[in-house]
Amino acid sequence: MTIQTVSPASAPALAPARKPPLRIFLTILHLAAIGVVGGIVFGTLTGLLATGLGLLLVAGIGAVFLVGLVYAMYGLGWFEVARVSALYRTPLAPLSPQRRNAPGLMGWLRSLGRQSIDGRMWRAIANFTITAVLGFIVLRLFWALVWSVVLSFSPAIAPQGAFEPFGIPGLAAVWSPVTAVLIALFCVAGMIGLALLHRTLSLAIVVRSRETELTERVRTSTAQREGAVRAADVERTRIERDLHDGVQPRLVSVGMTLGLAQTKIDNDPAAAKKLIDEAHTSTKAAITELRQLARGIHASVLDDRGLDAALSALVSRSHIPVQLDVRIDERCSREAEAAVYFCIAESLTNAAKHSRASEARVTVRMREGNTLWARVEDNGIGGAQIQPGGGLDGISNRILAAQGTFRLESPHGGPTSLEVSVPCAS
Structure with missing residues (x-):
């Protein structure tokens, strides 16, 4: 299996940043929420790691838990990147899984290994860890802030005695309001300082320079x-x-x-x-x-009538029966349509010449993110490989030049499937 991926050169611009007071308040809420769930998340990850290592020698059952651990870490990293991007209105490319660059089980294992050492994923997890620690401190400060409010009413609660909600021995009730104000100011300042610290660390760790x-x-x-x-x-x-x-x-x-x-x-x-x-x-x-x-x-019908009509004409000239399923509501850029058209044409030519296929199926869709997606599958003998200067090499290079992704899966014995995705604005 051969996969090439190219991300767009620039991410879409986001809305203007929120005003500082609102952003600080939202950051404090983020810290508090992650302070609550952080322990659960890391407990789950630790449990998967311990179970996986403990059962690794028991018929390889532990490997299932270790694979789940890698995917769970990827999910956590993806969430952290999306959270920081949304919180600080900073355009960040989402965390992407590592793609296969070889067919079969070994290709998948290699991609899993690369995922487990993905630096961007680990930076996101490190930022989540720091956020959980800061969130725990924010929760402590919030608890102290609540008690400071209670302390301010201590003269009414214990007018003749001492009030010790913070373990301060012999604190006279008459001084409790002053002490409560000082503690409240300290707690508010501490939470704001932690919010600013979180912003600085997140932008340094997650956001690329x-x-x-x-x-x-x-x-x-x-x-x-x-x-x-x-x-x-x-x-x-x-x-x-x-x-x-x-x-x-x-x-x-x-x-x-x-x-x-x-x-x-x-x-x-x-x-x-x-x-x-x-x-x-x-x-x-x-x-x-x-x-x-x-x-x-150059297919002139592609410019005149669009991709659907051009593919219909292409299928009518095919030497093998082809089921065509095209569902696109609007035109893409000329470069994107041309790249997908010639990839499908070359795939059908290969199917007729080399794969001994008796039929093929072509599916074209418009997917989320304004992406033109196409899949060509035949029931031939499989074994297709990218050779320098060959037709598949031309397909991969054309898709790469159009900022798209290319995926070929052709095990021996078939079937052969080829998927391409091209941004419409390429």
Whole structure:
């Protein structure tokens, strides 16, 4: 299984930041909530780890708990990134799971291993841990604030004696209101300080620095440019091969046939006429091949009538039966539609030539996030692999250049399925 993923170079802008007082209040609420549930979360993670290690040698049952631990940590990291992004109105790319880069069980295990050491996930978990500790302190301060309110009424509760709600021995009731005000101020200041500390730490741990963001954008742009260059090179090679192996020999044959007819036109007109008819037939076949080659370079119907009509025309020319299911309500960008169209066309060509498939199915949908998604599946013998310069290599490079993702699954014995997702605004 081969997967390539490219994230968009820039995240969508969010609404303006909330006013500081409201944001501080929301931060305190976040700290209090995580202070309550933090212990439960880490207790669950610790339980999965202990159970997994304890049962690891018992028929491998512990491995199930360890796998669950990795997915639970990913979920926790995803939640923390989303929480910080929403709380501080900072555009952050959501935490993404590690993709497979090899087929079968080993590919999945490798992706699971990469997920377990994902630095961004661990930074999010570390921030959640710090937040839970700060939240526990906020809860203590809030409890002290409540008691300070009670302490302020101590003259009415114990007018002649001492009141010791904080364990302060011999505190005269007459001094209790002053003490309560000081404690309340300390608690409020402490909660505000912890909220500001949480913001500083979260932005430092979870939010990537500007330099890191720019470096990531440069890396993504470089990968897209290289993919576009490789896709163009693969396409040029394909065109050269089709011209050299198809149209060129046919045109050479037409020229030789017409030359032979020219030598016979005076002595044997009937044979010359037959040769001219043969050359005429070969010429029409060459024109048909040139038209098919032109469709492989650019599908005019794609620009005129859209992806649905272009795929319908493509399926009607397929050498194997194809079930087409297209459900899109609006047009995407020309680059996105062209990338998906040529990927489907190349997949159907491979299915007809190499997979020994008797039927295929093409599904196209518009998914959340304004993403154009397509899946091609055939019932062939499978075993498809990406070879440098091959058709699948051209598909992966074209999708990479369009900022999309490409997924191929083709076990030996079949079936073969190919999925692509391309942003409509690519």
